[in-house]
Amino acid sequence: MVIIIKDEKFKDTLRIKILASFIFGIIFFLIIMNTFAYYILRNSYFNSYKNEVMSRAKSISKNIKNTDDRDFLSNSAIKEAIESGLRIIIVDKDKNVIFDSLNLIYGIKLADIDEVDKALKGQESFGNHITENDELLYISYPIMRNNNIDGAVFLMNSLKTVNTEIYDYQKKLIIMSIFMLFIGLMISYVKSWQMTYPLEEVISAIEAVERGELKKKVFVKGNDEISRLCYVFNEMNEKLYRVDEERKRFVADASHELKSPLASMKVLVQSLLSGGIEDKKISIEFLKDIDEEINRLTVIVNNLLELSKLEDKKGISFNLFDISDVCSCVVKRLTPIANDKNINIRSNFDSAMVEGNKESIFRAVYNILENAIKYSNEDNFIDIWIEKENMVKINIKDYGIGIPEEDIPNIFKRFYRVDKTRDRKTGGSGLGLPIAYEIIKLHKGDIKVSSKVGEGSLFTITLPYKLG
Numbered sequence: 001m002v003i004i005i006k007d008e009k010f011k012d013t014l015r016i017k018i019l020a021s022f023i024f025g026i027i028f029f030l031i032i033m034n035t036f037a038y039y040i041l042r043n044s045y046f047n048s049y050k051n052e053v054m055s056r057a058k059s060i061s062k063n064i065k066n067t068d069d070r071d072f073l074s075n076s077a078i079k080e081a082i083e084s085g086l087r088i089i090i091v092d093k094d095k096n097v098i099f100d101s102l103n104l105i106y107g108i109k110l111a112d113i114d115e116v117d118k119a120l121k122g123q124e125s126f127g128n129h130i131t132e133n134d135e136l137l138y139i140s141y142p143i144m145r146n147n148n149i150d151g152a153v154f155l156m157n158s159l160k161t162v163n164t165e166i167y168d169y170q171k172k173l174i175i176m177s178i179f180m181l182f183i184g185l186m187i188s189y190v191k192s193w194q195m196t197y198p199l200e201e202v203i204s205a206i207e208a209v210e211r212g213e214l215k216k217k218v219f220v221k222g223n224d225e226i227s228r229l230c231y232v233f234n235e236m237n238e239k240l241y242r243v244d245e246e247r248k249r250f251v252a253d254a255s256h257e258l259k260s261p262l263a264s265m266k267v268l269v270q271s272l273l274s275g276g277i278e279d280k281k282i283s284i285e286f287l288k289d290i291d292e293e294i295n296r297l298t299v300i301v302n303n304l305l306e307l308s309k310l311e312d313k314k315g316i317s318f319n320l321f322d323i324s325d326v327c328s329c330v331v332k333r334l335t336p337i338a339n340d341k342n343i344n345i346r347s348n349f350d351s352a353m354v355e356g357n358k359e360s361i362f363r364a365v366y367n368i369l370e371n372a373i374k375y376s377n378e379d380n381f382i383d384i385w386i387e388k389e390n391m392v393k394i395n396i397k398d399y400g401i402g403i404p405e406e407d408i409p410n411i412f413k414r415f416y417r418v419d420k421t422r423d424r425k426t427g428g429s430g431l432g433l434p435i436a437y438e439i440i441k442l443h444k445g446d447i448k449v450s451s452k453v454g455e456g457s458l459f460t461i462t463l464p465y466k467l468g
Contacts (some may be wrong), residue, residue, distance in 0.1 A: 014196050014199065015192050015193065015195075015196040018191075018192040018195055018196065019188055019189060019192040022184070022187075022188030022191065022192065023184070023185065023188060026180075026181060026184040026185075026188065027181065030177045030180065030181060033177070034170075034173055034174065034177055037173055038166075038170055038173075041166055041169055041170070042166055045162050045165060045166055046137075046159075046162065049137070049159075049162050050126055050137065050139070053086065053126075053137065053139045053155050053157065054124065054126065054139055054141070056077065056080070056081045056084070056086065056155065057124070057139050057140070057141035057153045057155050058124075058141055059077040060075065060077045060078055060081060060088065060090075060141075060153045060155075061141045061142065061143045061144070061153050062077075063075050063076070063077045063078075064090070064143050064151075064153070065143055065144055065145055065150075072088075072090065072099040078099075078101075081101075081155065082101050085157055085158075085161075086101075086155050086156070086157045087100075087101050087102055087155070087156045087157065088100075088101040088153070088154070088155055089101070089105070089110075089153075089154040089155075089156070090143075090151060090152070090153055090154070091110055091116060091120075091151055091152050091154065092150070092151040093120060093149055093150055093151055094109070095109050095110045095116065095120070096108075096109050096110075097109070097110060098151070113138075113154075114127065115127055115138045115139070115140035115154065116140055116152055116154055118140060119140035119141055119142045119152035119153070119154070120142065120149055120151075120152050121142075121149075122142050122144075122149055123142070124139075124140065124141045124142070125138075125139075125140050126138060126139045126140075128159070134158050134159075134160060135158070135159045135160075135163065136156055136157070136158055136159065137156070137157055137158075137159055138154070138155070138156055139154075139155040139156075140152050140153065140154045140155070141153045141155075195226070198218065198226045198227070198229075198230055199226065199229075201218045201219075201230070202218055202229065202230060202233055204216075205217070205218050205233060205237065206233075209237060209240065214237060214240050214241040214244055215237075215241060216237065217234050217237065218230040218233055218234060246413075246414075249413075249414075261293035261294075261296045261297045262293075262297070264289070264293050265290050265293045265294070268286045268289055268290050268293075269290070271286060272286055304431070306363075306435055316357050316360065316442070317357060318355055318356050318357055319355070319356075319357070319358065320353055320354075320355050320466060321353070321354065321355075321356075321358050322351055322352065322353055323352050323353070323354045323361065323386065323392055323394065323463070324349035324350060324351050324352060324386060326358060326361050326362050326365060327347070327349050327365055327384065327386065327394060328347070328349060329362060330362060330365045330366045330369055331345050331347050331369070331384065333366065334366065334369055334370055334373060337370070337373055338373050338382065341373065341376065341377075341378045341379075341380075342378050342379045342380075343373060343376055343378070343379075343380050343381065343382055344380075344381050344382070345369075345381075345382050345384065346381055346382070346383045346384070347383075347384045347385065348383075348384075348385040348386070349385065349386050350386050350387075350388060352386055352388045352392045352465060353465070353466045354392055354443075354463045354464065354465065354466055355464070355466045356443040356463070357443075360439045360442070360443075361439065361443065361463075363435065363436070363439060364435070364436040364439040364440055364461065365394060365396075365436075365461065367432040367433060367435055367436040368396050368432075368433070368436050368447075368459050368461070369382070369384060369396055370432065371432055371433060372396055372397075372398035372400065372457070372459070373398075375398065375400040375401050375457075376398045376399065376400035376401075376456075377399075377400055377401070380398075380399050380400065381399060382396070382397065382398045382399075383395070383396075383397040384396050384397070388465060389465075390465060391445075391462045391463060391464060391465050392462070392463045392464070392465045393460055393461065393462055394460070394461040394463075395458065395459070395460050395461075396458070396459045396460075396461075397456065397457075397458045397459075398456045398457055399455065399456040400456050400457070401453070401454065401456075402451045402452050402453040402454055402455055402456055402457055403449070403451040403453070403457055404453055405451075408449050408451060411433050411449065412433050412434050412436075412437040412447070413434060414430065414431060414434045415430035415431065416430055416434075440461055440462075440463070443463055443464070444463075444464055445461060445462050445463040445464065446461075446462045447459060447460065447461055447462070448460045448462070
């Protein structure tokens with residue numbers, strides 16, 4: 001059972017979910033990208049600036065090492081460093097400050113500072129120190145004289161400029177990310193629409209089917225799962241349409257078939273009530289006609305019940321049996337009817353084992369052979385024989401009036417008659433061949449027909465062969 005939700009609040013639920021998934025994915029990607037870019041950029045700027053300051057520290061250390069001049073302000077390397085904004089502190093090997101570019105701690109002995117201690121041990125070092133209002137970069141480098149440590153250069157500067165550059169770049173990255181998010185939103189909306197539009201078409205088609213519009217189709221290009229869904233829906237809808245058309249035709253034909261004998265009986269009964277009953281001879285004749293119509297109705301109803309039983313596939317048991325025995329019984333049962341038309345049934349049966357319902361197979365062969373007798377002229381022959389290969393074939397060949405080629409595809413449809421006038425005269429209901437076809441189909445077999453008008457017809461029943 002298909003449940004269709006028509007509440008408007010459910011209309012765009014799937015599209016919103018898909019769109020939200022895309023948006024969250026894009027936002028998550030942009031956050032990761034921005035975070036990664038920030039740390040890469042910060043490290044790059046910091047390392048570049050650190051290397052620049054370290055290079056100045058090395059240059060100052062080298063210049064001091066090569067001269068005994070204590071006039072540090074005349075040192076070109078120190079002057080350049082000061083002009084670049086660096087604070088320079090030079091200490092001797094006892095941590096006494098012998099130069100301070102800001103002249104704030106000149107002559108003071110420094111307390112333990114990690115970077116200075118490392119430099120006095122011959123190691124270059126750097127570090128970040130965060131104050132209340134700023135972030136500072138510390139660089140220290142040893143001063144060597146005659147391969148001995150004679151002091152250290154200690155450089156210090158604020159990282160505000162570096163951080164400002166990083167923040168400016170980050171702002172640009174955020175603006176670019178917002179633009180990318182906007183583009184992503186548009187693409188996501190289009191993609192979500194492309195993904196849900198076929199589903200909306202399918203839902204619309206299902207609603208049309210619910211209203212009885214079985215010709216509704218969904219046209220979607222592509223090879224993905226949604227396209228496959230649309231294809232399967234179209235196939236299903238086509239089958240539903242054919243079944244519905246069959247149902248309508250069946251109801252119309254069944255009504256017509258049941259109406260005809262009922263109408264005949266009504267006319268006969270009214271004739272009797274109008275005075276015909278007083279004439280014994282007429283009464284007996286009319287009652288016989290009514291009895292024939294009742295028999296005809298009984299045949300139609302029984303055939304319809306048989307078809308219903310075959311379609312439900314209930315209460316049908318399968319066993320292994322010899323098909324030649326069944327064919328022999330059919331010929332024996334129909335020989336008297338054939339003799340009335342002076343028709344000789346020539347049979348040739350080889351033993352062949354099949355698996356199925358013996359009574360049902362009997363009915364199928366019986367209906368086809370009986371049909372051959374009905375449509376054969378008097379003083380004629382009918383051949384029936386069995387062939388064994390990969391499948392068992394039961395061939396029934398008559399030399400009667402034949403079937404027009406355009407009618408052959410329809411002869412297994414319910415109530416279909418090639419010649420309606422002749423069929424009513426022969427007592428046919430138009431259900432014999434459909435019953436035979438359903439039985440053989442139930443047994444995973446097939447019925448092939450070849451015919452030529454004026455020369456007769458060949459019916460070939462094919463069934464799976466079982467080795468006995």
